[in-house]
Amino acid sequence: MNDPVLLITGGSSGLGAATAAAAARAGYRLVLTARGVDRLAAFAAGLGGPERVLTLPCDVGDWSQISGVVAKTEETFGRLDAVFANAGSSVGTSFLGRSGEDPELWREMVVTNVCGPAYTARAALPALMRSRGHLVLTGSASGRGVRPGSLYSATKWAVTGLAQAIRAECVGTGVRVTIVQPGLVDTEAIPADRKDDPKLDPADVARAVLYALEQPSTVDVNEIVIRPVGQDAYK
Template sequence: MAADKVALVTGAARGIGLATAKRFLADDWRVALLDIDGDNLARTFAALGKPDATMAITCDVADPAGVARTVASVAERFGRLDALVNNAGIAIFKPILDVTYEDWQRVLAVNLTGPFLCTQAAAPVMRDSGGGSIVNITSISGLRASTLRAAYGTSKAGLAHLTKQQAAELAALGIRVNAVAPGPVDTAMAKAVHTPEIRKDYHDHMPLNRYGLEAELAEAIYFLCSDRASYITGQVLCVDGGFDSTGIGLPTLRAEMRNG
């Protein structure tokens, strides 16, 4: 029963992570929320108003010792772990020649090493709980190159392959591993950094001609964690309004269809 199940969501203080935590809670899962921003996480935990079904853990996913303590505390509090959502990530957008060694190291540490560490720590607990599901949050930037994303896009491309590697090896433990690759989503970060011109460029390229909603990403993540996805593993699901499916000329074709 869902009431017995437990999920750990990283980067859960806001955005897609918080929307995903809420989706689990809506089906009576218990949820551990992890975030590096302790103050914001505390506010989120209080706002959820479900202290019996949730726990908040401040942790940097790139810290091996911190990750190990986190998973141990979840197992101690809830007694099991059925789903892990590796959502925590950072983006440093710079021209490739301006990316510093420190930029590169930090983006790879959080976006790629973090999911590696969290999965390594969580898998034994999942195995002992009878199996489970892991969802890594990649990005369309890991599928298509773009400007300013040398570190970010590379980290997400690596995460897509790590997903397949984890799926191949963890299936024997009863653990499925998939990834969700969001397209442009109306998060606070996107609203802060996407200018009207950038938003128009994205709209022009997507068949659905709009940004996604955090709740729409949460639905896809929750599905992959649920028993309804019991025969799905090793996949990267683009939740992107069709961004990855299209080539050039979409605005012109739309105009022709409207005028035809």
């Protein structure tokens, strides 16, 4: 079977799940990861049998787990064509201490959002060089503008820089690197104080990811910024 293989981190809900569904319809075989295996397995069951979809538990902040996922992908399917480094989390923060979570809870978000895509890239790029494949990272519109008091925004600025650093190192390898930077998307992750703001549907982001993936191998879509109509310019 020659169908391309796409690995998605954070593939059990939100943007990752919507992209998995769109990619399955487009003919990709999938490797989906998340920490919560029950929800992941339940979601994946609707996308195809084990010959089409592999689910693996993985915390992207743990190097041994994400590198093990890439090894298992090649062992199972014999190839890896594209990776959507999408897993992420958010906690509210304030540097003045006026709101937000205990600073003890900040570390996990930084590890997931910054080390996660960095480890994913490091684990997957040798395989992607062999396939002349494609790395897509989930950044955020908040990784382009200043959000008062937001460490989440700072982690997404890090993803903006990470995508550029990886693309620069990949020159000459044939690997394409895309960062997708969504505004507010209607998922479990959005903060309560933004529930009534204009929102994208996760499927809107999935179409953007598929657009990047389905370009000719000579075309590298570097960045996609996608925001809901009416979203405040500073959010």
